[in-house]
Amino acid sequence: MPSRPEQLLDAAITVLGSQGIRQLTHRAVDAEAGLPAGSASNYFKTREALVNAMIVRFADRERASWEALSGMVTPHTPGELAAALAAYVRRAVGPDRVVTLARYGVFLEAALRPDSRAQITESAREIRRWGADWLREVGAADPELACELLLDAVDGLILHHLAYPDLTGDLEARLLAMVRGNLGS
Template sequence: MTDMPSRQEVLLDAAIAVLGSAGPRRLTHRAVDAAAGLPAGSASNYFKTRDALVNAMAARFVEREQAIWATLTGLVVPRTPAELAVALAAFVRRAVEADRVMTIARYGLFLEAALHPEAHRTLADSAREIRRFGAQWLRAVGAADPETACELILDQMDGMILHQLAYPDPALDLERRLDTVVRAYT
């Protein structure tokens, strides 16, 4: 049995959805209330300012993103660089398709973090944790320096995801590109 999300979690998930579907200018308390299906004033009861909303949203986003990575690394155990490339390509594809709104919110939070020190710390801490997950995979496929390799590969993936969001190329061979990137670092 799964726990029902708290009212605060519902509001933060709605805020993530607003950011990912309407952009940072539309991220208002009123828009969050509407997206959550809650009465006007609900979001401002929990988050008095937009800064408070952004900081709490970053923490909720991190919670959700780390759960995804923990599940993924528990389910997928690549044994070769080619298998790792296939798993990473599937992740990129999901990020730009099924999880598109969440992914756009992620990049929106990156921009917000540049202006909000608390959100910056939250996202930076999460990035370190995600690199730890990824380094496990790289260690398993024989990378000499899995931590550095993971950071560089994730940077490449971020670029691929951003490009596929901004100007999608349906012919892009993600597996081939990521195989090239993974093999460069293993």
């Protein structure tokens, strides 16, 4: 069970992903969390404190999600890796759409907040380590570089699916081409 501050930060992530950064206020977070007015401001005195804490919470949640995924999936072939990535993309643009939109909002905010950028950077490093393990398993000559390129491409693919889903084409085929193109063997 999340603590009260975690409930509020999870609500802040939902507000960001469903309404945008301009609507991210203490009042909106209280309403989303279903808590009395003033709850968020009791824990996060300023909007900046709320946004900075939300970025940290988001990074923690993203690391936990990828850790769980890496524990459940171990692709052994390029096709299996492409299928796992396709499932991830579908979830990101479907059931987890609000969280995905919040993710891009968090990236923009972290770019403007150097003190929060470290959290996102460390989260990305951990995720890339897990991804490099997958690419090592499927035979990448340089798994770290292949992972960086592949995850950057997947981020772009997700963004395109969010912005204009009718123009994205065959997801599995595109991901398989990306995986094969990044193996470098």
